[in-house]
Amino acid sequence: MEEKVIMAGFGGQGIMAIGKLLAYAGMLEDKQVSWLPSYGPEMRGGTANCAVIVSDEAVGSPLISKDGTAAIVMNLPSLSKFENELVPGGKLIINKSLIDVEPKRKDIEVYYVSANELAAELGNPKVANMIMLGAYVELTKIVEIDSVLHAFLKVFGENKTHLVPLNKDALLKGAEAVKVRA
């Protein structure tokens, strides 16, 4: 089993963070993982994206190039940039709160998640990224939600323990959002 997911959005939406969480969760489950960011000036304020691979075998190319199995897009520029990187049948998870157009491709599975509204319901707009990640994990079952929460403490530090319940709620809310096909 190999998941190649692109995560993309505005800088500040926590794109890199959910990528790291997924990679770390995969590692905790003894899977082979890689996390590759876009870097340089592109990072500063503009769009941010990273490629995460979680696999049962050694990761070949850490780049995702027309062979993505999934993409999480949190803003409009990311949709147009990355929908073409998916294989036919790949999963495209769209943040409906900020993207009001449909993808051009018809040969992929598309899921809409109103991440910002759902985050607002939880009282914290910052967890929109976790809602998207929750949706992705639900759709692929590539890692356990618990592994993501375990990874959360590894990536952000034990002093963030108090934020675990909120992030767990966000992951579950995201998962719930895609259980019924949008």
Place this chain on the structure above:
Amino acid sequence: MTMVYEKSKGLTDVPFHYCPGCTHGVIHKLVAETLVELGVLEDAIGVAPVGCSVLAYKYFNCDMQEAAHGRAPAVATGIKRVHPENVVFTYQGDGDLASIGTAEIVHAAHRGEKFTTIFVNNAIYGMTGGQMAPTTLIGQKTTTSPLGRTVEHSGMPIRMSEMLATIDGAKFVERVSVDTPANIRKAKKAIKRAFECQIQGKGFAIVEVLSTCPTNWGYTPVKALGWLQENMIPYYPLGNFRDFEEDK
């Protein structure tokens, strides 16, 4: 029998290669004597430059490293950061320190690196055959300023001591000359103070020593000393620019 003069133990027995009348020999002696008198010869690590004093690593009787051209302050920084308890010094000429190595000397001073620099200024490139240095005086003829240096073409000669004295991290800056016995004694005093500055952990210390190059200036040794007095000292005034006790 009374011993009236003894070669410093701070120098090896390797014969100097310097030209007759060149004052590098005097300056080497002053540095070597200072290391011995301060009791730090066995802890000393020197850095030799590229230029006439490139072979200084053979002459000083302590551990030595030979640096790339101008990089002695960076090399000395590396050594001193590894061995802060040792006494580290660089010995550099004006091409090395004031031209190709300006970035290294300025930033070593700026960081307040705790080593001592002996800067020998003879207003010319000696080793490579008498080319113009940043310190070459206006009107001075060299093999790359055959009609004499002009301000329009090459700017004014650079005064390193004045410049370095503006830097906070430079805790001791003095310009001396070795043209007369009296000035040699003053030079020795300044060199000693520059090493004390390091030993007391105050910061960067530099002594600029005005020196002669009879061969490339085209003068006899005696005439060269006269040329230094008449031309260099007026443009490069002797004296202390910074002393670490001022900071107390």
Place this chain on the structure above:
Amino acid sequence: MSKVLMKGNEAVGAAAIKAGCRYFFGYPITPSSEIPEYMSKALPEVGGVFLQAESEVAAINMVYGAGGAGARVMTGSSSPGISLKQEGITYAAGAEIPCVIVNMMRGGPGLGSIQPGQADYYQSTRGGGNGDYRTLCYAPASIQETVDYVMLAFDKADEYRNPVLICADGMIGQMMEAVEFKENLNKNLPAKDWATTGTKGKREKNIVNSLFLEAELCEDHNIRLEKKYKLMEENEVLYEAFGLEDADVVCVAYGTTSRIVKTAIKLAAAKGIKVGIIRPITLWPYPYAIYKDINPNCKGILGVEMSQGQIMDDIKIGIEGRMPVYFHGRTGGMVPTPAGILAEIEKIAGGTK
């Protein structure tokens, strides 16, 4: 020790410290800036010194001084910065100063781009500075290998009294993978009795130097260095190779590119094309001997690199004209794709079987 997820640049720093490196002199440059950032935090915690130099030139000369003073010392940078360090590298080679230099290669020439590149191959393997000298050069393909070879590099630097290069690329520097830190390796290294530490009145003075004004002595020095380089050629060659004996096509690639090639090899296998790989782990010394194991009926060798084909010279030396050689590369910060490599493989193999 259990696995941790680490960015390549940070893993370089952690591995160096694990290997006993206590001094780092560097200057920021994308995509390797996390090396100095990591060291500025981690080195003081172990009693070491991180110093941000005024330039790459100064940084490598600080490395020279510290290495000459007997310390385990490292600098890290990326292509344009590594160009600036060439002076210090040849001086360190000449003066036989052990040190480790990490190059997270990016697109060139000049300022180039900040994306990954491998066009510093000539500079790394042919000597970027002046004179007859060689530097051991490791090309890791994963963060785990980066950690392993950075640690090995310090031992090899001390063993041979020689600078050692780590030639990775921006992708290795920036990506995160799981790594495990092994215990430090070689404990039987020669004492650094040549280093400048102050005589303490107990020994003759030591001189760290690359100057030999008498040509005869300089030649003797070169001959002695060459013997050392021969020893490295005999003992330090590292590579990975598989599928050579019955290959239709053999790919040669190192570092990040070798991973993309491996993905392409799987795609080719699905189409019935047998593709082997030679992955040099040491770019110098180069694994020429393994070319003898290639199927004599192999249709060709395909070099793949993020350059315009700098690895081809070594491929030609290795294959000695026995079969055709081809090149596929992207450059300037662009990265080859498995599909692009597969297309070349198919051309060489004569189409899908």
